[in-house]
Amino acid sequence: MSATALDQSALRQEDSFIRGLRNRHRFGAIWKRFFQGATIFGLIALILLTFNVLNRVFGYVAIVNRIEPSSLSDRPLEELSAEELGVILIESAGASFNPRIGLANLIPGGLGTQNSNYIANRDNPIGELIPNVPAEYAAIPLGEITSEQATTILSTIATKEDLLDLVKLYVVGEKVGDAWSLTESLFNRAAIDEYAAANPNAKIEFRNWLSLTFLSNRMSDNPLVSGIRIALLGTVWVLVFTILVAFPLGVGTAIYLQEYSTGDTWLERVIETNIRNLAGVPSIIYGLLGLAIFVRTLEPITQGRTVISAALTMSLLILPIIIINAQEALRAVPPSLREASFGLGATKWQTVWRSVLPAALPGILTGTILGMSRAIGETAPLVIIGAATFIATNPDGPLARFTVIPIQIYNWTKDARPGYGEVSAAAIVLLLIVLLTFNAVAIYLRQRFRRALQG
Amino acid sequence: MVATAMQTGVAQTTAIEISHMKVYYGEKLAVDDVSLPILKNKITAFIGPSGCGKSTVLRGLNRMNDLIPGARVEGEILYHGRNLYAPNVDPVEVRRRIGMVFQKPNPFPKSIYDNIAYGPRLLGVKSKAMLDEIVEMSLKQAAIWDEVKNDFRTKSGLALSGGQQQRMCIARTIAVEPDVILMDEPCSALDPIATQKIEELMRELVANFTIVIVTHNMQQATRVSDYTAFYSIRKQETEVGKENRWGVLAEYAPTQQLFERPAKQETADYISGRFG
Ligand SMILES: Nc1ncnc2c1ncn2[C@@H]1O[C@H](COP(=O)(O)OP(=O)(O)OP(=O)(O)O)[C@@H](O)[C@H]1O
Ligand SMILES: [Mg+2]
Numbered sequence: 001m002s003a004t005a006l007d008q009s010a011l012r013q014e015d016s017f018i019r020g021l022r023n024r025h026r027f028g029a030i031w032k033r034f035f036q037g038a039t040i041f042g043l044i045a046l047i048l049l050t051f052n053v054l055n056r057v058f059g060y061v062a063i064v065n066r067i068e069p070s071s072l073s074d075r076p077l078e079e080l081s082a083e084e085l086g087v088i089l090i091e092s093a094g095a096s097f098n099p100r101i102g103l104a105n106l107i108p109g110g111l112g113t114q115n116s117n118y119i120a121n122r123d124n125p126i127g128e129l130i131p132n133v134p135a136e137y138a139a140i141p142l143g144e145i146t147s148e149q150a151t152t153i154l155s156t157i158a159t160k161e162d163l164l165d166l167v168k169l170y171v172v173g174e175k176v177g178d179a180w181s182l183t184e185s186l187f188n189r190a191a192i193d194e195y196a197a198a199n200p201n202a203k204i205e206f207r208n209w210l211s212l213t214f215l216s217n218r219m220s221d222n223p224l225v226s227g228i229r230i231a232l233l234g235t236v237w238v239l240v241f242t243i244l245v246a247f248p249l250g251v252g253t254a255i256y257l258q259e260y261s262t263g264d265t266w267l268e269r270v271i272e273t274n275i276r277n278l279a280g281v282p283s284i285i286y287g288l289l290g291l292a293i294f295v296r297t298l299e300p301i302t303q304g305r306t307v308i309s310a311a312l313t314m315s316l317l318i319l320p321i322i323i324i325n326a327q328e329a330l331r332a333v334p335p336s337l338r339e340a341s342f343g344l345g346a347t348k349w350q351t352v353w354r355s356v357l358p359a360a361l362p363g364i365l366t367g368t369i370l371g372m373s374r375a376i377g378e379t380a381p382l383v384i385i386g387a388a389t390f391i392a393t394n395p396d397g398p399l400a401r402f403t404v405i406p407i408q409i410y411n412w413t414k415d416a417r418p419g420y421g422e423v424s425a426a427a428i429v430l431l432l433i434v435l436l437t438f439n440a441v442a443i444y445l446r447q448r449f450r451r452a453l454q455g
Numbered sequence: 456m457v458a459t460a461m462q463t464g465v466a467q468t469t470a471i472e473i474s475h476m477k478v479y480y481g482e483k484l485a486v487d488d489v490s491l492p493i494l495k496n497k498i499t500a501f502i503g504p505s506g507c508g509k510s511t512v513l514r515g516l517n518r519m520n521d522l523i524p525g526a527r528v529e530g531e532i533l534y535h536g537r538n539l540y541a542p543n544v545d546p547v548e549v550r551r552r553i554g555m556v557f558q559k560p561n562p563f564p565k566s567i568y569d570n571i572a573y574g575p576r577l578l579g580v581k582s583k584a585m586l587d588e589i590v591e592m593s594l595k596q597a598a599i600w601d602e603v604k605n606d607f608r609t610k611s612g613l614a615l616s617g618g619q620q621q622r623m624c625i626a627r628t629i630a631v632e633p634d635v636i637l638m639d640e641p642c643s644a645l646d647p648i649a650t651q652k653i654e655e656l657m658r659e660l661v662a663n664f665t666i667v668i669v670t671h672n673m674q675q676a677t678r679v680s681d682y683t684a685f686y687s688i689r690k691q692e693t694e695v696g697k698e699n700r701w702g703v704l705a706e707y708a709p710t711q712q713l714f715e716r717p718a719k720q721e722t723a724d725y726i727s728g729r730f731g
Contacts, residue, residue, distance in 0.1 A: 262524070336561035340624070342522060344574040344631055345551030354564060354573070 023082055037343030053432075054158050056425035057209050059185040060192055062202040063224060066173025077167060078251055084154045085163035088171055099150030103170075104142060105221075106154075106162055118142065132157050165220050176223055176419030177202045205380040210408045210426040219408065220393075223419030228427050234307070234402035235376065235434060236394050239398070240316065240376050241311030241398060242367070249315065250371075257323070258330040259352050279320035287384025297383050305386040307396035313381050318371030325367020329360040358449070365446040369439050379406040405431045468495040470635055470665040471516060471553075475530035478511050478520065480700065485511050489704045491684055493635070498657060498666045500676040502585035503686030508702030509669045512686070513637050516667065517553035526532045544566075547694065551578070554633035559638040560620035562612030567594075567603055567623060570612040574631035589630050590686065595624035596663075598656050618649025629660075632666065636660070638668040654679050672727055676710060685722050 069077050072088050080088075104118035107129045120130055125147065127138025137145070137153055153204075158166070168174050171247055178195055185192070185206065196204055217227025257275075260267045290313025294302050302309045333356050341351040387403050395402040405427055412424035471493040478486040486508035493499050493516075501509040511520070514538040520526040528585045539549055551574075563570050571590040572580075580586055594600040594607065602652060603610065612623055618680050621641055628636055638657075642650040657666055657679050676683055689707040692698045706713060706722045717723040 093650075105572070334561075336557065336559060337563065339522070339557060340556075340561040340563060340627075342517065343517070343550055343555040343557070344577060344627065345547055346573075346577050347547050350577050354577075355560070359564060 023046050031274075032338050048397060049218055053425050053428050054421050055181045057181055057410030057429055058182045059180045059207065059422070060204055061179045061207045061224075061419070062177035062192075062195055062199065062204050062424070064175055064199065064202050069169060069174075072167075072171065077164060077172070080164075082158075082160040082163055084317055085160065085167050086158075088164065088167055089154070092171045097166070099147050099154060100145055102143065102154060102166050102170060103145070103150045105166065106158060108431050112121060126153070130157065161218070165222075165225065168225055169220070169222055174222060174224060176417070178418050179207075179422050207422075209422045210429055214423070214426055215430070218401045223412075223417075223423045226407065228408060230391050230394055231403050231405045231408040231427070232430065232434070234391075234446045235404045235406075235431075237398075237400070238314060238404055239309045239372065239375060239438065240383075241308060243312040243372065245311060246315040246318050246322055246371060247284040247368055250319050250368075251326050253319070254323045254326030254330060254364075255352060255357070258327045259348070259356065275320050275323050279324060282380075283317055283378055284380040285342055289313070289316060290381060290385045291409070303399050305401060306399050307395055309385055310382055310387060310402065310404075311387055311398070314375045314378065317378065317381060318375050320362075321371040321374060322367050325370065326360070326364045329363025329367065330356060332363060333359045362446045362450045365449070366440050369442040369446075372438055372442065373435055376431065376438065377406060379404075381408060382407060383410075405434070462475075467492075467497075469493065470495040470534070472533040473512070473516070473530075473532065474513060474533060476512065477529040478508065478515055478524075479527045479529075479622050480523070481525040484699070484701045486515075486686075486702045487689070489686075490530075491704060491707045493665060493667055494682060495665050496663075497681040498661050498662055498668060498679055500680035500683045501667065501669045501686065502671070502676050502683060503702070503705075503727075504688060506700065506702070507686040507688045509686055510639050511702070513639055513667060513669055514555075516635070516637055517550045517555055519550070519555060521546050541606040542591055545574075551631050552633050553635040553637060554628035554631060556621070556624050556628055556636060556638040556641050559644055560617055562615070562620050562627075562715065563622060564613055565613065567610055567612050567615070568608040570623060571627050571630050574627060578631065593626040596629050597622045598621055598652065598659070599626060616649070618645045618652060621645060621649070621653060625653075625656065625660075629664075633664070635665045635667065638666065638669065639671050643671065650675070673714070676713055679728065680710045681709065683713045685713065685725065687716075687725070 014083060060251060073080060073084065076325050077085070089099075089102070101118045103126065104121060107121060108368075119123055122143035123141050125139050126142050127133050127135075129142060133153055134156060137149060139150070154163075154166075180192060182189070192204065196202060202405060213225075214227050215232065217225055218230050221228040257268070257272060261272075263272060272405045294309040295304055298309075302312070321396070326450055337355050337359060341355040346354070382404055389402055390402050394400075409424050409427045409431065412420045412427065469492040473493070474490050476486065476489040477484065478666060489508075489512055491499075501513060505510055514520045515528050516532060516539075520528060528540055530570045534549075534553070537544065563573060565573075568590055571593050572586045573590050580589070590607070592602065594603065599619060602619060603615070603623075612620065615623060621644075625636070625641075627728050641651050644656045645653065654675065657668070660666065661681075668676075668680065686702050689703050690698050690700050706717060706719050708718065713722065715725055717726065
């Protein structure tokens with residue numbers, strides 16, 4: 001081989017080497033751009049979503065009254081006693097207030113909207129509709145009760161909160177004339193001024209829909225006084241019981257499958273494979289299952305459509321998530337840790353309880369967080385098992401009737417009247433806050449265990 | 456140093472008598488027909504090429520092999536005259552009496568104190584004073600007390616150096632007061648200084664314990680052990696291109712004798728580095 005030929009081939013190699021390197025770098029750069037793009041896309045979607053919700057939580061609202069509250073009393077309505085509110089109601093009976101429909105509004109778990117609630121329950125004895133009605137009226141169907149009787153009943157059973165709602169709803173006739181989002185409030189004052197000019201009686205004020213009264217009020221037909229208290233409590237109750245049921249069951253199953261089962265028997269293999277499939281079953285199927293088992297079959301224990309039925313249904317739903325993640329966490333515990341424990345004369349149970357489980361706990365909690373997040377937002381199964389749409393009293397335990405925030409959001413969102421979009425936006429923000437709070441607690445616990453492990 | 460009882464003619468007590476031990480992993484024979492005594496208060500070293508079954512025999516001595524699905528031991532391993540593999544023997548009790556130190560230090564992700572107290576707590580010791588005493592004693596016996604006495608209650612076992620971790624693991628094993636301590640290449644992950652410390656420690660411990668150590672380091676075997684068992688590999692061609700390999704005990708003798716006057720050619724080849 002001549003000297004020049006050698007040089008040339010060396011040159012060619014050198015050249016192709018550099019070209020190849022440049023290609024490799026370019027290839028890497030393209031992928032990096034793609035990954036960045038994907039992240040930015042997600043970020044934008046998240047920002048838009050948050051903005052879209054928050055945008056409706058603040059803004060101007062036009063409040064229209066049929067009668068000015070100042071013409072009813074010198075003091076604000078909120079400060080009046082139950083008796084004074086009752087007098088206002090009775091005085092306006094006949095004119096704007098129908099006591100029978102007012103009574104229908106107090107039916108627990110009813111439909112909520114005044115007239116449909118009345119129509120639906122017209123033929124039922126009110127003793128069956130409202131538990132604490134005085135005995136002498138209990139047998140009279142709602143539709144046959146006289147105005148006087150209805151007024152008497154109202155004055156004996158209605159709480160101050162009930163009466164205030166009724167006064168605002170029927171006497172004052174307070175309602176939202178129109179509502180504007182934050183961006184409209186800031187940049188489209190013309191529309192607001194135009195509305196004000198057309199409706200001189202409307203009171204226009206800037207409103208924070210996610211206020212303390214929103215948190216502390218129960219729901220109502222009037223978005224201005226409607227609140228989330230009962231749904232929030234319902235969500236917390238359901239969630240707490242869901243965790244109480246699903247966490248020990250899920251972790252227990254994972255420990256059995258991972259540590260004890262050898263996977264040798266036919267049954268163990270079937271279980272192992274199917275848990276993964278269960279995680280993908282549509283949630284509505286779990287709702288049907290919950291309806292059949294917990295609401296109907298186990299009614300003597302769960303008493304039907306109660307917090308505990310919902311929690312058990314939700315537990316079924318999130319069990320596969322908890323099990324799969326806990327198994328993964330147990331599998332990740334290094335074998336040397338088990339050997340160390342067995343080598344010191346530990347029994348299987350001691351090894352699992354003292355070594356394996358503490359080491360796997362951070363991972364197990366991650367799975368629990370995922371399951372919880374799912375349970376907080378899940379609506380379909382609860383609709384199926386019959387979470388109520390309108391509840392007037394706080395859920396106070398596992399056997400209480402309940403509703404949850406997502407169902408409340410759904411009901412408000414589908415109502416096109418002004419003001420409902422705003423309260424549902426406030427409820428969505430609240431739901432996100434609840435979600436973040438529960439997750440923050442779990443993440444805090446996880447970090448603590450992890451730090452304890454690393455010493 | 457290796458003026459052993461055998462040579463001086465004093466009767467020796469046997470801690471464990473291995474007799475015709477065979478170990479299978481599933482269908483595969485891993486170790487065939489091993490018989491030797493493990494003498495009380497002596498250090499017995501297992502040497503031999505990789506894959507000859509040293510760890511397998513060692514783990515067979517305290518039934519750690521039970522944890523491996525498919526592993527099976529035949530023959531007899533007599534401890535105080537009882538076969539460790541008899542049906543009425545509980546492996547949990549065996550492992551407490553015959554403790555184990557592993558190749559890679561494996562502290563629990565807990566404080567040093569909790570690491571040492573792990574074993575006694577398994578046995579139901581709850582008294583704080585008693586645990587304190589056991590922990591201090593064990594750390595002292597394992598020659599690590601001086602290094603950790605200030606912060607052993609709070610410091611994580613994982614925060615120690617590799618050599619310290621290994622001595623802590625030895626302390627942890629001592630804390631349950633075993634008769635026999637099995638060590639599988641305890642120094643293979645350590646530097647020479649840490650190794651030397653462990654070797655000195657073993658010489659001290661042998662007054663109270665019986666020790667079996669697997670090592671790849673000939674010098675280590677000559678330095679620390681009283682007796683040495685050399686394992687080697689047997690092969691058999693089953694069909695073309697396939698062969699079965701299993702380990703056998705090739706030679707067992709007092710350490711000095713085995714290294715200076717090996718009885719078998721393959722032993723001589725191995726210790727002089729011509730094989731394996
Ligand atoms: N868990 C196991 N399952 C199946 N076969 C195994 C298992 N452990 C070891 N063996 C096999 O048993 C034989 C002996 O292995 P062992 O680990 O006892 O050798 P060793 O002498 O300790 O080797 P090394 O010096 O490399 O540690 C090897 O052929 C190995 O492949
Ligand atoms: Mg080995």
